[in-house]
Amino acid sequence: MLRPAQAASSSRLGRGRRVAFTSPSVPRPSPGACEGRGAARVRLGAVTADAAPPATGLLGAADVRRLADALGVRPTKTLGQNFVHDAGTVRRIVRTAGVEPGDVVLEVGPGLGSLTLALLEAGASVVAVEIDPPLARALPATVAARMPTAADRLAVLPADALTVTGPQILPAPPALTGAPVVPTRLVANLPYNVAVPVLLTLLERLPSLESVLVMVQAEVADRIAAPPGSRTYGVPSVKAAWYAEASRAGTVSRSVFWPVPNVDSALVRLTRREPPATTATREEVFAVVDAAFAQRRKTLRAALAGWAGSAAAAEAALVAAGVDPTVRGERLAVADFARIAEHRPAGAPAAPSGTLGR
Secondary structure (H helix, E strand, O other): OOOOOOOOOOOOOOOOOOOOEEEOOEOOOOOOOEEEEOOOEOOOOOOOHHHOOOOOOOOOHHHHHHHHHHHOOEOOHHHOOEEEEOHHHHHHHHHHHOOOOOOEEEEEOOOOOHHHHHHHHOOOEEEEEEOOHHHHHHHHHHHHHHOHHHHHHEEEEEOOHHHOOOHHHOOOOHHHOOOOOOOOEEEEEOOHHHHHHHHHHHHHHOOOOOEEEEEEEHHHHHHHHOOOOOOOOOHHHHHHHHHEEEEEEEEEOHHHEEOOOOOOEEEEEEEEOOOOOOOOOHHHHHHHHHHHHHOOOOOHHHHOHHHHOOHHHHHHHHHHOOOOOOOOHHHOOHHHHHHHHHOOOOOOOOOOOOOOOO
16 A cells, blocks of 8 residues: 555455445445555564455455454554445446456555455456555465456555556566556555545556546545636646546445544546647646645735746746736646746746645
């Protein structure tokens, strides 16, 4: 899973609570198995196939408890350790993502493997990136025990997803031996505290990703999918729009998690598109975005003064870009920020490169 300095692994488990999963096109699921998000405390030691449950198919609540006990996983609220415990939920995530047989799917933070198994059940090959070594070692054993005919369609990279520099470091599932690993879909339950940087990093470094469906905190989903001028529009909205068209794809109530978190979760869908046509680099455009929203309530003339060298220089750049200097950044689309970046004064002080981490 992806908790950069503080994290252990993702783990979520619990008894069968009713799942509130709403979407215009997705029906309410039935109770069942689990999927992990958050960090988990894991006892060190070798993990073998003996740790995997003997049953087959997707993980149920009892299976999760058995597997968690075997791995020494003890969820705690202080570490954000929660599990989704419904087979219908993970199947609907896969269906909502549009996963088809033969797809190569990137999964981040597979945890105990509930979503992984659902992806494999749909006929996809899965490259799973797991930050916690014990969970990374356990996942192939779990799949081999529960879905043996799909075991050769799984590969696990024990790493922080923020360190994925490109497709060349992704391992190939045995079934794809001899073929390049080119994931076209990202389907994952992302940890709340790093969801945006992980999403943007993977979109930047893996241009083969054509579609994304991730579960994140509902508030984060709103921000990613927000249009210009809306209350929740901000840095994540603009930066995501550089890569893709984003929309909400369903809501998952907190009642699906154990322990019950203090926030709701949601699915957000992103479909890759070309960045705006511009002579500015992605870093230059993101630097304007960061500056514009660093002081959200200020006009662009004031907010971009540091970026341009002065308020007067910022106003000149805005006028040249065809943008009203008196508006705020929340009114602009990503293409507007790109035009502003093209008109940064030549003598302006060096500006930091726009980050992927906001």
